[in-house]
Amino acid sequence: MPEPQQAGPVSGIRTVAAVGTGVIGAGWVAYFLSRGLRVRAWDPAPDAADTLRRIVDAAWPALTELGLAEGADPHAVELFPTVAEAVAGAGFVQESAPEDLALKRSLLAELAAATGPDVVVASSTSGFPMTDMAQEIDDAAGAARLVVGHPFNPPYLIPLVEVVGGERTAAWVVSRAAEFYRHIGKSVIEMDRELPGFIANRLQEAIWREALHMVAEGEATPEEIDRSITDGPGLRWPVHGPCLTFHLAGGEGGMAHMLDHFGPSLKAPWTRLDAPELTTALRDDMVAGAEVSAGGRPMAELVAERDRAVIAVRRAVEAARAAGRS
């Protein structure tokens, strides 16, 4: 299904619809507004207007600190009584209804029907594959415009958005959603297949489940688990992800040395999750991938970057904590 000509460049999208304005939806609204967009919103809760106003107002100082786009206006949002009115004239729709499959199905069907052939409808779902959510939609062209655009809480501060289509999503819709999010300053991962938990939540869930096992067995308390991260590897993760971290752990030999030398420790019972077989193909993929993450920078430069960042992150967190106590 080719991209409709009338869609135009994503920079032409000046009005966005936010369908569902709870914590995640209103966080999206705050972010859209900070990028200078106008927002048309819908939410069935009786106190929706108050909640939306409160969340946007609470987010605005942070967004101001991060830098507003020209013309950004925290009041450029209007709630409408119906979904159809909310999406009228919107160039992009972000659906953030509660995680209830039946509800998402009916709402997405309504959104597919109520929007034009050039409008992408993205769902904030953190768990449902679009294939499941769109399966009851008869209109193929409508289903083709539905895509997952999964943010992280709070959406106005965490840059990551995971974009993935369902079986019936058109390729141009996945690309256009990714392009739109990048245009408004998000860090986008475009996935080529539906995977339960997408990427970041699978990794986060692995930590969480190991943590639950440890508490269940009396091996550690939640406070110890939290501190083992905040005062330990968590200080490195905002600058270097898990792969680049282990690239550095390999010293000058990097990921290749790490895997060749410490590969056998993958058999050790260091977590309840068994590791995959460290095949030559996997080893080579990890080595090549670490090089991509490293961006061709030599080890000394990566180490210096990590050290600078860890110091700055420690200072930043200390200041943020102290501000709360004062």
Add this chain to the structure above:
Amino acid sequence: MPEPQQAGPVSGIRTVAAVGTGVIGAGWVAYFLSRGLRVRAWDPAPDAADTLRRIVDAAWPALTELGLAEGADPHAVELFPTVAEAVAGAGFVQESAPEDLALKRSLLAELAAATGPDVVVASSTSGFPMTDMAQEIDDAAGAARLVVGHPFNPPYLIPLVEVVGGERTAAWVVSRAAEFYRHIGKSVIEMDRELPGFIANRLQEAIWREALHMVAEGEATPEEIDRSITDGPGLRWPVHGPCLTFHLAGGEGGMAHMLDHFGPSLKAPWTRLDAPELTTALRDDMVAGAEVSAGGRPMAELVAERDRAVIAVRRAVEAARAAGRS
């Protein structure tokens, strides 16, 4: 086995021995020096002196930035030709030899024999239980003074130290090691049992293994995995660990709401690691533990702290990256 009277307060420890001065050992040396301690070191590598000097010099600007103790001197370290000479007069010994069980066993036996009855000998091992490392030592009093003091790389920047004894370690040795590390500014977790991977590495390893599985199956690239953390949940982890993060995810109801509401998603295939059964006991432990991590602070204050910290962390990482490019 009671603490010997001559041990005295940990503040009386002015000289420390560093046995093994590779990346971890020399990182410890840099940290000890920054705290105003004198260090006696030993390492069998022919270029040990150059490596040690290089690592201490490279770490010193960072340590200066974080704040030096009075009298801190980057040159207050001396390498000795034998282990016995290095530990002579030292009030605490940190062993950081390569991760080789046979080597650790013989070195720790030597250290137990060469040190006085009031000296704690801590091992930087990231994997071996002290029970295994000490099992061949005949001298019970010597074995009683051996404990794991597991740091994170780089030891001069990451505060976490996991302290855990083996079956033969005396209780006062575990307490004294923890007390000494706290005295020099470390964040200490005192574990009451030996657990493969301790705490932080079990959690880190869970992420790492899920990441390896994803690459092996072609579900994500290492670069995507890294970015999903650095631009996603990794931005929250220096301020709130995994338990407190999920406490916030529960909104005003906190961890209790999160578990009661999203408990069923623990059955979802969101990672390859199965979750434990969410028993009432586990649920209550997590709720109580989240309250400890929260330190009695109301949700709005935690959210504000997270937001301030995430902004500051983003700025800190951007600045650290930009400094490397300039």
